[in-house]
Amino acid sequence: MDNPAPLTPLQRLxxxxxxxxxxxxxxALALVAVFAPLFFPAAYAAPSPLQYAPPSWAHPFGxxxxxxxxxxxVLMGTRVSLIVGICGAVVSLVIGTAYGLVSGYTGGRIDSxxxxxxxxxxxxxxxxxxxxxxxxxxRNLQNFAAAHDWQxxxxxxxxxxxxxxxxxxxxxxxxxxxxxxxxxxxxxQFVTAARAxxxxxxxxxxxxxxxxxxxxxxxYLTLTIPAVIIDESFLSFLGLGIQxxxxxxxxxxxxxxxxxxxLRNLWWTIVFPSAVMALTLLALNFLGDALRDALDPRR
Amino acid sequence: xxxxxxxxxxxxxxxxxxxxxxxxxxIRLSPGGPFDAERKLPPAIEKQLLAKYKLDGSLWQxxxxxxxxxxxxxxxxxxxxRNRSVNEILxxxxxxxxxxxxxxxxxxxxxxxxxxxxxxxxxxHAGDTGAMLxxxxxxxxxxxxxxxxxxxxxALWLGWLPVGGWGGLSHLILPAIVLAAPYVATIAxxxxxxxxxxxxxxxxxxxxxxxxRENVVLYRHALRLAILPVISYLGPLAANLxxxxxxxxxxxxxxxxxxxxxxxxxxxxxxxxxxxxIVYCALLVVLNLVVDLAYTVLDRRIQLDG
Numbered sequence: 001m002d003n004p005a006p007l008t009p010l011q012r013l014x015x016x017x018x019x020x021x022x023x024x025x026x027x028a029l030a031l032v033a034v035f036a037p038l039f040f041p042a043a044y045a046a047p048s049p050l051q052y053a054p055p056s057w058a059h060p061f062g063x064x065x066x067x068x069x070x071x072x073x074v075l076m077g078t079r080v081s082l083i084v085g086i087c088g089a090v091v092s093l094v095i096g097t098a099y100g101l102v103s104g105y106t107g108g109r110i111d112s113x114x115x116x117x118x119x120x121x122x123x124x125x126x127x128x129x130x131x132x133x134x135x136x137x138x139r140n141l142q143n144f145a146a147a148h149d150w151q152x153x154x155x156x157x158x159x160x161x162x163x164x165x166x167x168x169x170x171x172x173x174x175x176x177x178x179x180x181x182x183x184x185x186x187x188x189q190f191v192t193a194a195r196a197x198x199x200x201x202x203x204x205x206x207x208x209x210x211x212x213x214x215x216x217x218x219x220y221l222t223l224t225i226p227a228v229i230i231d232e233s234f235l236s237f238l239g240l241g242i243q244x245x246x247x248x249x250x251x252x253x254x255x256x257x258x259x260x261x262x263l264r265n266l267w268w269t270i271v272f273p274s275a276v277m278a279l280t281l282l283a284l285n286f287l288g289d290a291l292r293d294a295l296d297p298r299r
Numbered sequence: 300x301x302x303x304x305x306x307x308x309x310x311x312x313x314x315x316x317x318x319x320x321x322x323x324x325x326i327r328l329s330p331g332g333p334f335d336a337e338r339k340l341p342p343a344i345e346k347q348l349l350a351k352y353k354l355d356g357s358l359w360q361x362x363x364x365x366x367x368x369x370x371x372x373x374x375x376x377x378x379x380x381r382n383r384s385v386n387e388i389l390x391x392x393x394x395x396x397x398x399x400x401x402x403x404x405x406x407x408x409x410x411x412x413x414x415x416x417x418x419x420x421x422x423x424h425a426g427d428t429g430a431m432l433x434x435x436x437x438x439x440x441x442x443x444x445x446x447x448x449x450x451x452x453x454a455l456w457l458g459w460l461p462v463g464g465w466g467g468l469s470h471l472i473l474p475a476i477v478l479a480a481p482y483v484a485t486i487a488x489x490x491x492x493x494x495x496x497x498x499x500x501x502x503x504x505x506x507x508x509x510x511x512r513e514n515v516v517l518y519r520h521a522l523r524l525a526i527l528p529v530i531s532y533l534g535p536l537a538a539n540l541x542x543x544x545x546x547x548x549x550x551x552x553x554x555x556x557x558x559x560x561x562x563x564x565x566x567x568x569x570x571x572x573x574x575x576x577i578v579y580c581a582l583l584v585v586l587n588l589v590v591d592l593a594y595t596v597l598d599r600r601i602q603l604d605g
Contacts, residue, residue, distance in 0.1 A: 120314060122535050125542045125579055128560070132325045132572065135564055230441045237443045237546055238561050250443065257447040257550050260462065265455055270447040281439040289435070 019290035022283040029280060033078040044069035052259075055268050062268035064255060070268065074276055077247040081229050081280070084163055084248065088228035091167025093221050096174025097213070101205050103175065104182030115179065118172050127231060130165045131240055137161055158243050162235065166228045174220050181213055215295045222288035226281045233277065249277045307591070311584050318580045319369060319573075323362055326569040352378055352570075365573075374574035379566040385574035388559060393578065395465060396555035399547070400540050402475035407482035407536065412529060414483065415490020416517060419525075422495060431491070434484035442543055446477045446550040463552035470553075478547045482536055489528045497525040523597065530594050534587040541579050 044059075048067035055062045061070035103114040138161045145153035153160070185191065186209070194204050233250025235241030237257075242248040256269035340348070349355045353364055353375065368375055374385035418430040453473060454462040460473050497503060498521055506516045545557035556575055563572040 122538070124314075124318070124583065125538050127542050128545075128576060128579065129321070129325075131564055132322070132576075136325055136328060226439065233441065233443060234546060238549060240561065240564060253443050253447065257443070257450075260447065260450055260455075265451075267451055270451055274444045274448055277444055278440055281441075282436070285435060285439045 016290050016294065018286055019294070022287040022290070025279065025283045026287065029078060029276075029283075030082060033075050033082060037072055037075050037079070040069070040072050044072045052264075052266055052269070061272045064269060065259065070252075070272060073247050073252060074249070074273055077249045077252045077273065078276055078280065080159070080242060080246060080248040081232060081250070081277075084159065084166070084232045084242075085225045085229035087163040088166035088170065088232070089221055089224040091164055092169070092171040092224055092228070093174060093217060095167060096171035096220075097178050097210075097217060099171065100175040100178025100180075101182055101209065101213075104179035105186060105201070105205060105209070107183075107186075111179070115176075118175055122172055126169045127234065130169055131235065131238075133168075134158075134161050134165050134235070134240065158241070159246070162232060162241055166231050169231060170224050170227050174217070174224065177216055177220055178213055181216055182209055185209055185212055219288060219291045219295060222284060222291055226284040226288075229277075229281065229284075249273055249280075253277065304592075307588055311588060314584055315577075315581060319366065319577055320362075322573045322576050323365055326573060327358060327361065352376055369577070374577070375570040377563075377568055377571045379563070379568040379571065385571050388571065389556060389574060389578060392554060392556040392559055395553060396541075396544055396548070396557060399471065399474055399478065399544055399553065399555060400537075402471055403478040403482075403540050403544070404537065406475055406479035407486060407540070408529070408533070410479070411483045411486025412490050412522075412526065414487040415529075416494055416522070416525075418487065418491040419494035419498065420517065427491075430487065434487045437480045437484035438488075441481065442477050442546050443550065445480055446474075446547060449473055449477055450550070463550070465553050465555075470551075474547050474551045474553060477550070478540060478543050481543075482539065486529055486532065486536075489532055490525065493528045494521065494525040497521045500524075527594065527597065530590060530597060533590045533593075534583070537586045538583050541583065 045068060048063070050059075050063050050067040051065060053059055053063040053067070059069050059071065061074060064070050064073060099114065099118075103111050138158055141157045141161060142154055145151075145157060191204060191208060194208050199207075229249075232241055232248060233253065236248045236250030237254040239251075239254065242251050244251070252273040253270070256266070256273060259266045259269050346355070353368075354361065356364070365375070372386075374389065376382070376384050377388060380388065414430050414434070418427045421427045421430075450462055450473070453460050461470055464470055503516060503521050506520045507513075511520075544555065545560060547553070548555040548557035549561070556578075559571060560575045562568070563575065
């Protein structure tokens with residue numbers, strides 16, 4: 001710490017090759033997942049008699065049970081997993097930040113009651129409840145959408161429900177962190193000054209406290225995305241998340257695991273989805289850790 | 300202490316009541332009943348079926364009836380696995396799940412505490428960096444990535460361990476390690492952080508100054524204080540292991556309660572689903588209480604007043 005002029009967080013981040021590498025990997029993955037499928041021949045997405053063909057030049061990742069090209073399936077799956085991960089994380093961010101802000105700012109009994117609830121929710125298998133919830137609401141939403149002739153919503157209702165449910169699961173950590181920060185911030189002078197000037201509570205929360213929390217929120221957003229991706233894959237792995245013919249990395253892994261048998265080694269159905277999933281999650285987690293170090297040099 | 304225990308037991312009852320009610324209404328309010336097949340049943344038969352499974356009457360009557368049965372310890376009949384009661388199914392499958400969970404719990408805590416202590420004592424050296432890198436890897440890779448890969452390597456290529464199923468100790472090794480891996484990493488991180496803090500404290504210096512062996516200093520003196528954050532993580536750990544075992548049971552074809560849980564959702568088998576959820580939650584709430592009590596036994600500085 002012999003550096004006289006403190007670096008801005010962005011500069012500190014720029015000095016970390018790991019963080020830069022992770023950003024590059026994620027950007028490349030996202031670009032490839034979004035655009036590469038456009039250049040595949042249409043036949044690759046359709047079932048063909050070429051069941052479980054090993055990797056070759058025509059099919060670099062091999063083919064699956066229905067003879068579809070696994071590379072294309074993996075790319076489409078990555079796309080879905082990333083979208084669900086990002087949207088779910090944003091939902092959890094909104095819930096967690098609002099909860100943490102209110103809890104920390106109000107203080108006293110309400111605060112301890114709100115945090116007690118978080119503690120209880122932490123120790124309950126939330127994913128199990130969400131499974132039931134998804135199942136209950138998915139059919140309701142599908143009926144609702146069908147009644148209004150919204151065909152796109154009927155097709156994607158399970159994904160929409162999934163995004164919201166996963167956001168509902170993963171907000172706890174965010175709420176705790178935001179509350180801790182608010183507790184530290186609210187006794188600072190700028191808050192006292194704002195209150196003395198007669199600003200409303202809502203304005204203090206949104207104008208004065210929230211901007212100071214942005215750094216923390218961004219860090220935990222990067223760390224929530226992989227958590228949501230894991231949850232989504234967990235559900236899809238059990239056959240309760242993304243439904244066929246859609247694919248996510250989790251459902252592809254589930255197909256691969258289901259194909260395990262002692263007679264024929266279909267390693268490509270496991271290795272390739274695993275590798276892409278591992279790469280995505282590792283890059284996100286490393287980036288989140290690097291961001292945390294950059295914004296909070298004390299750790 | 301007694302007052303605290305009583306208050307916790309009351310809170311425990313309230314949480315369980317909320318869990319039971321939430322489960323019941325979620326299941327009953329989701330569209331579609333357990334007997335909706337492609338072919339419509341004759342009304343008389345459907346009525347008899349509903350009566351047999353106690354699904355007739357108003358929602359309130361069903362709810363109070365269910366609560367009454369639960370108090371008597373009756374989890375009712377499964378609507379899918381005809382003529383088998385939920386109690387029977389759970390009595391067969393729960394021991395399997397609990398064995399797997401307990402094994403993973405042991406692996407996670409022992410390996411995690413050891414790894415964290417190791418990293419802390421090698422702070423700043425290659426051992427620390429290596430251990431923490433391994434921890435980040437294990438946290439980032441969920442069981443459904445590690446599991447199939449582990450089967451591929453250790454069962455199919457090397458042939459050391461069985462592909463799946465349930466039987467002797469050899470069937471337990473891979474699933475327990477796969478289930479425990481991310482939590483070994485989480486505990487190792489917690490342990491490393493608190494051990495680093497503890498090792499800087501005066502009583503550790505005193506112990507060293509007395510000429511105690513390093514192992515005694517570490518495991519007799521420092522560990523007692525440094526392990527507290529790990530103890531408070533054991534509650535969430537148990538919850539995560541129970542949830543995670545659903546996937547691990549699926550990967551390794553283990554006949555535990557997890558498989559029945561997934562199927563009960565797909566089959567709309569309400570009472571089986573409710574039974575699994577209620578038993579899981581009851582287990583966890585009790586475990587959490589035990590953890591909190593263990594915490595106070597280990598750390599006398601803490602006064603129970605919550």
